[in-house]
Amino acid sequence: MPVYGASLLSLSLSFAVLTIFLIVLFLRRDDDRFFFVAQRTSLGVCFLVTLATMTLLASLLKSDFDVDYVAKYTSLGTPTLYKFTAMWAGQSGSLLFWLFVLCSYSAVVLLQNRNKHQKLMPYVIMTLTVIQAFFLLLVNFVANPFSPVDANFPIQDGLGLNPLLQNPTMAIHPPMLYLGYVGFSVPFAFAVAALCSRQLDVVWVQTIRRWTLFTWLALGIGVLLGGWWAYNELGWGGYWAWDPVENASFMPWLTGTAFIHSIIIQEKKNMLKVWNMILILVTFLLCIFGTFLTRSGIVSSVHSFTESSLGPIFLTFVFLILAVCIYLILTRLDDLKTEKRLESFVSRESGFLFNNVVFVSICFAVLWGTMFPVISEAVTGTQITVGAPFFNQITIPIGLILLFLAGIGPLLAWRKTSKESLIRNFSIPVLTGLGMVTVVMVFGIRAIYPLVTVFLTAFVATSITLEFWRGITVRTRKFGESPFMALVKMISKNRSRYGGYIVHIGIVFMFIGFIGKAFDKDKEWSMSVGEEVQIAGYDIVLSDLNEEERPNHFAWIATLDVIKEGKDVVSLHPEKRIYFHRNPNPDRRQPHSELSLHSTWREDVYSVFGGIDPDKELLTIKIMVNRLVRFVWLGGYLLLLGTVIALWPARRSRRKEN
Amino acid sequence: MLSGQPAEVEEKKTDMFAAIMIVLTFVLVLAFAVQPLFVSKGAAIASDKVKLETLEIRKLSLYEQIKELELEFDMGNVSSDDYQRNRIELKREVSMVLEQLNSISSE
Amino acid sequence: MNKRFLVVILAIALLMIVWVGLGFEGNELPYVTIRELTTNYEKKPGKRFRLGGNVKEGSIFRNDNDPLALSFVLMQEGNRLPVSYHKIVPDMFKDGSEVIVEGIYDGEYFFADNLMTKCASRYEGDLRDTKTSL
Structure with missing residues (x-):
């Protein structure tokens, strides 16, 4: 099996090289047959890579410990689901998985556009194949997932998967992230194709719009799932730590968000062509860079793999792409010029433009903060890190500006907005915002950021609600529909518009969740059974301690009764587990804290079993009261819903009749 | 083994x-x-269909913009001055696109 | 008009750069070695540092009445630094483990307010050990 897998990888590489060669021949000779064969060989690469992926999967499921990767990341006791997910637990496996996702996307692009975009497709295939070839080089020569185990003794069992990764969320978080990371290759390939073929009009933008939206959604969901996993599994009580690897996934999301906004302008007004090119280029490079950051260990992070030789190779690739793309853009500047101009600062166009500037600024700040340790070490010799406080201080105000733009953008008219419509559209949202601020001030909140956030969330939520309400009124008046029917019809006729609004509402809810952070409480105690402690209006009693032996670990289970105002709220059961507890070598036993939480809209009571002194039955317990966290997840669901609405295909036939 | x-x-x-x-x-x-x-x-491979495709997309996009503008006007988001100005501009663009489309198909 | 836009956008971009630059003030956390920390020590109350190293075998000491109160000796290239910490430690913290601490230094003790163990995603070991494990 490993031999077969390894040969499949080298075969894929040769087919990829062949594809590039054929495309070059086609462009030189202009003989269509070369292109037809290139299409087939490109599909061949996709097929071979898929086969290789399946082979690795089979080895993992069969626990074929002759393969080094299988022996390092699974054991006989690993549950089947996690044997499956071990595919992306290690470096070489995840590179192959990256490649597999890219190939699946490429196959879809190839089949979808078999008879379309004849000018663009050769360059699209070429670009995608170059990216494939790069990753094929890596899995063939640098990190081969099929390399045989390096041991001169028989192997009874593998090392097993890290217990932290044995979690259902962790089973879908990396693939989601990869769907996003890899997906930006497709719009990027179309952008390069547009540049190469000088077909710089709306065609390529129109073609990739839905791709980009899908990719952007996958990346967003991936990022959110990462936060969800950290919150529900890691036990430090937060969902975002500004860790380099988290930042690496956040940055392309930011520029991607800017891109999906600014291509609307190119589609509608035929403007911002250069800017869009730069944005998609940067987004794609950030995706590659993100993969590189995760894999290289250049910035120390809790997630990153140990140092490897991948760093320089990735950097070379990034710089090569950058150089080629800058050359392409510079040589095509004349074609990228627009005859149109912006007319007013107070218009939808400039709203989008400011949104773009702000998104890129946040991205720049995050990039700077992430890379600062590396830069400062290169310049001064001392690594200077900047932690979460830096990122929070920088991004919170910029984020609030974005929220403000999300509120006013939809209310601005294209080209120019007159004063009277400004007053009409904004008076109610502004008043509602001020009203909400007064209400929370009555409740005793005086801090500036929470107050500004309250104002903005109320402002944005009202302006979007009004938008929905006005739309419904128009339909009920015009067509005599019931309000509900009007809502459904209105959304289904303007999917991207209302889908976008729903996403904005989701973002508003997330910001509500972020305000909660300012009011979190946490405390740690050492307690014995029967003791009682207080935090944030809760009485917490450690009422019981049990021990249990389970198939692959041993667990101490604490019972914490949570009481508020004399009433029992819930019993929490945080656990302290020891994995591989029968291993005679104590270093191989792995302790793990399983947290337990009770979640409501108002706040979460979050408990962590820190440690135990078995002789004295003295436990260390950490309790956190985290406010409004649920709103963050609600925002995530709305983001999903809104994007799916925007993505839902419009009925073609109806459109043609018009 | x-x-x-x-x-x-x-x-x-x-x-x-x-x-x-x-x-x-x-x-x-x-x-x-x-x-x-x-x-x-x-x-x-079909030759110069690109121009045609571009114009078709442009046309559809302009039709949609006109529809959206009308919706916004009905909803009261756009003042009647802005509405009239934008509408005339969009219509002018549509007629330009249609003209180009005609000249291509008559070739 | 487009020129004016360009100017405004450049101004915003400049503002952002200044803003990011200002954000560093007071948030920077130098990653130093034990030698650098102890030899160049000058009294700067509240100045935080970040250090990496290994926990000296057998140096972990917990207070009998308060298991949260913890001290240990951090080893790095033969230099040692006593560290005190008063929080729940990560699961992987034990004798010999590689840790990163953040906190303040008073010329004798390092008072850590944050302790991280390195190496969470990578789950390594020697395949020989698995013979007798579950």
């Missing part, structure tokens, strides 16, 4: 099997790839 003669034989067998499999896969993919060379579909 146990050491000794039988294991080695078995290993050779699996190697043979893998070799056959890989050759088979290679032949399969290659056959698939070169197949268009032998089928004379005559499906030449």
